[in-house]
Amino acid sequence: MTSVRPSVALDPARPDDGAAVRGARWVTAAWLAVGALNYGYALVLTRLLDVGAFSTFAAGQGLLLCAATVAAVAIPWVLAQAMARATSPEAAREAIRFAMVVAAAGGVVAGGIVAAVAAQFATAGPVAVLGVATFLVFLTRVSAGRLQGSERMRTLSCALTGEAAVKVLVGLLFVAALGLGATGALAAFGVAAASLLIWWPVRAMRGGTGRWISPGTQHDLWRRALQLGTVQGLVAMMATLDLVVITLLPAGGPATASYQAGVMVGRAPLFVASALSVAFFPALSRQRGGTPLAASAVRMYLIVALPLTAVCATAPGAVLHVVFPPGYEAMGRLLMFTAVSGLAVGGINLVSTFFQAVNDQSCVPRQAIGVLVFLGAVLVGWRLGGVQGFALGGSVGAVAALLLLVHLLIRRQGSGAFAEPSLVEPLLVACVLVALRPVPVVWLVAAVATSALAAVRFLRHRAHPPTARASARTAADGPAPGAGDDDAVGLLLDAVWHHAPRPAGDEELHRALAVARRSGTEGLLALAYPGQLAETAAEVRRRDAAFRDTVCRARQRLHDAGIDSVLIKADVPGPNLVGDADVVVPDGRWAAAERALSSWCGGPRDRYWLERRSKVFLRPPSGPEIHLHACVSWFGVPVLPNSALFAHAVPADGRPWPEPRPADRLRIWLAHALFQNLSLDLSELLAIRPLLEDERVTEQARREAAREGWGHAYERALRTAREAVERLDRGERVPLPVRLTVPVSLGVAVEHTPHLLRQGRVGAAAREAALRIPLVVAKRRKKEDA
Template structure:
């Protein structure tokens, strides 16, 4: 079959369902790391603080967590939902202003309330630490909502992890070194949120200017904020009320501390539910009630939460005795109960998110009923059997509240269409989970055997959650691709139909791509093989070359690439013509004017001191301005109404670290000749400059070394044209002058070796990864060069960013 329609290109932007699943993995990764760090923090404090001081810390932490739980969902989730549904820049600007104002006001009120409660069991210093931490958490959650609403979930996951690392390091320093006790341990919460200040929402342009306080008159945003606060406030109270009650009720400190430690271990599912909710909320907010995506989210949560709950509920006492000091003898008995409570509470929180996503705030009455039953269970259990009875009553109350909400939700909205699940069916998964729990319970008398089984169960659950290559909608019959299920009044999000048949072999797809693109020898290919080659070509920015090798079968791709290239040339000409009219030259880097251009932006370097003037010169050309916090003083993204954006640089730099000096770049640059031979003024030269060959060679290598840590096929094609002896010699001299000749030489050797293997038809992974040693070496080499030139801050910046960059790129490379 040679149906050209079957080979029509998919949209480059992934459907938001897939974005939600992958985002949930990133946010959950952060949540798991945060949980591990928090538990490590709590365990360390059990040894650094006496039982009484630890009980004060745990109660204060419960207050902060309770207030933070409201802050985390009230301000940011309201903002995320507004950004997901907004149809104009004015609506987005209004939502951001409202979030900032309400964040400040809510933080002030919450800080005062939390401080008043903390004064009941803590001194003045500890009370002040709790109040200030609460206020700062509210204020900084605006940045969290901005990242969530724009679906920058990987950044959000990394940021939450950074917060936990800071809290651990600062808290242990305050307690162990400065001896500040529970006050220092709680003050670390305030310090840990400071990185959020680097991710402030950017300004939206559009609509008439309004005073900041006038945002409080927006009734729609108020209704949404009050509704979200009401729903999530109930969840927050349910998550923290037992920890606070056990601290203020008359009981011995050892029992209270045991209960609090058991609750912390049992609340892992709640963290996972929060991660899934954060990732899925923007996509769910664009859909009507009862969307199948809600079922995907719930199954994703249960897949990992149920096995982890089974592990937590069956921990042998011998293992707990090794972890906790002697004053925590009741943890083992309580943990079996609090683990079930945590599982039910996580599912309860996820159902509340489903209601919030479709503005079903009428479920508040059901939530309040569930909360009343939960508190009643806690009180009755306390009266009957103290701390142990409270754990039993809390478990019964949470399960009852979950059942009430689940019945209501099933009646009103349903849980979505059946999807793929471990074991193939939900019932099979439940049976499997029951068997796992039974096996772990039987192994409790054998701590070593239990530990091996528990590690296997936990790793299996986490592998399925983080590593299994499944996306929403798998299992849908071919030809019945699931629609994005839009909310009423909103346009649908197109999702391509599922294709039948097995995927093309990766090795065959690579061989087909290399023969057609690199060697210029397109061979016969089935539709499945050509689709596989097209997918690899898109990852390597050479889909246009492949399409021209198969012009009839990839006609749609040819048209797509031609349109993208035309928009690039138009935007490049328009922007550089404006700059030249303002007397500002610009050098175009990382672009081949004679070929295709399918990137979403292009890079222009302007002379030293002309960066802000260049932005003013382009003020009428772009409609949105963005900057990344690590590069806010060296690079800005200017987005026009259509087509690729212009990246305006002060230098050839990455993450604010200059590599190629701007003055030498301009001194050696040459006037560009546009592809049609006519510049902006009708003459033969264009309005922009291009680097000389030696600079072009170094910029491609530097881009791989300092940014991507890989070389894709389009970059190898560009490098192949620059490997003349004179160009290589000049490039080596300039790289030595710039302080990265060693790393540049190694990267060039990797590129040349890959080219030779491609010429011989040998298999090569595409894009070609640079060795970790090379990536680390160039960072050390270049930062040492900068340090020797007296640029201490820039050298420290590069040295501190190199290892995280290498780790992040390697993790991204393993993404499905």
């Protein structure tokens, strides 16, 4: 049986990482400017509008933000991703035309929904204005998507900043000069959105041949729009749900306005996360999940978001009284909680982007649960503590929702996105600001200095590979490869997993060959490049012929001795360089089989002390080593009974030796992972992949595993293997080997040991119970040392 191989992180870092980081600076600067303009706009409106009108404006703005968030993903993000992946100008034009159709149709539907919701708390004027403004927001997101997809981040930044500036100027004109109140303040959003029509892609409406949008492209883009819109719609609900709910509760005007103003201040990290998502999304869409680029996005978010949260959460009441007019006194008690929830909601936005970039919809159930947890937390908080309890519940619910999503991201893409997040410095800054809070002037100086330092660090951030410390912290994902290794991994996957070898230079190909040796796929790569890897391909053919000859000779010698045999291969599928021949003989014939083969091999016989009564290593004069097994077992713990194995074994694929049936092969692969390696490497996933395509095979294997006393462990291992195969098929990042979790690794013994006891195999049961924990600890330690 095989041993654990070094892990391989399948995630090539792209050369456009630096461009994404530079774009992130531009877009984040623009969003911070937009945020400053929005906050200034809101602050001025707190003085120009009475408390009731401001509450209507805040709730309406929340609805517009929710609609704009969905529009900003369902339209420009789909367009940006399609343009980033487009293989021809016509494909890009089709994507633009599709975005136009979705923008117009989506604007009509979203405008009606927003107006219907607004009718619950506003009069006819604000309701009509919100409906029209929502339509214009949807319509003009095509312009933003075109700029984002072509990665013209500087132009996009100027356009977004200009849109915010127009909104402030027009809104102040409508409210201060014309006296239109909340209606005028909300109407400014629509006027500002219309300014983006300057970049409307009119030329894309002309040109091309045949259909305006091809059916294949249309279906694919509709699917992406629905997926992205669903994910971001749930993010938008997290960002605005409390703003709307608080208006529907009998909290009183001043308390409601204080909370809404506190949310507007505390949600500053959400603007940072949104900006980073916009800037990084095109580059992330060209990569697999969990890349160093994702880690750069997380670090850039924390560089700015943590200091902003610390500043908002510790703001003294004296400073708030200067900034906000009378009627907002409760903000001092609420801002600490709204700042924490703002940091969490921003994190949810960014983490969701990592799923969206690789078209992974597995986050949707977790997001939906997070929204429900958030809603339940604010309502419970309201019941227990009024508005302050509402704010506390919001912070707890948002953090819980973030943790749910982060946990799933680590399971799906590994922990590479969270390499080297520094939390010590932000905690020290927060402690300093808390200590200075009783002295507002000194606190203000410290807050300005903290914000300035964060801005400088953000602007000076560079894309770089993880350091040694980061590599140690992400050992679960395998060693962090250099750029050359990353390209080699991509080349290897294209050749052996996707069966689409691409042109490669000799240097790149030999790096891929080194990676293939570590993942057990050297022979498959050599056969994919028989010209450039001629020597290795020739060696593959020679070793494969020797393998066949050795197995045939061994089977014939056993047959002459009256002993049946089955070849079980827990090694490389197909041609290989280092594969062993694992042979099982019937019950009671193992000693006789050893004697029959020993006279032929003649060389030394080896035994591993934990398997000395069930396995022997024999070395023929030529060819691979023969591992002779008394049964399918690991460390002397029997798993598959010989009776079933031999009853169904038949020659397969024209080979002259009997092999297990598909259901038995699948159980052998998964049992090998559960009872010995506690992981699955790339070669093993290649062998399992075709077996997963037939539900009859997986169901038959499930029934047999249940009878053999490890049915639940089989289900968990099968789920792990299926998820890894599906992610590799989608081109996503999969840290290899795919490791089974500690609960699964320990749980198989908890389930299987009682089965052995019921069968009267007390010695085997004792061995399994005694070895399981040391095995798990040893494998975990080996992983950490890798």
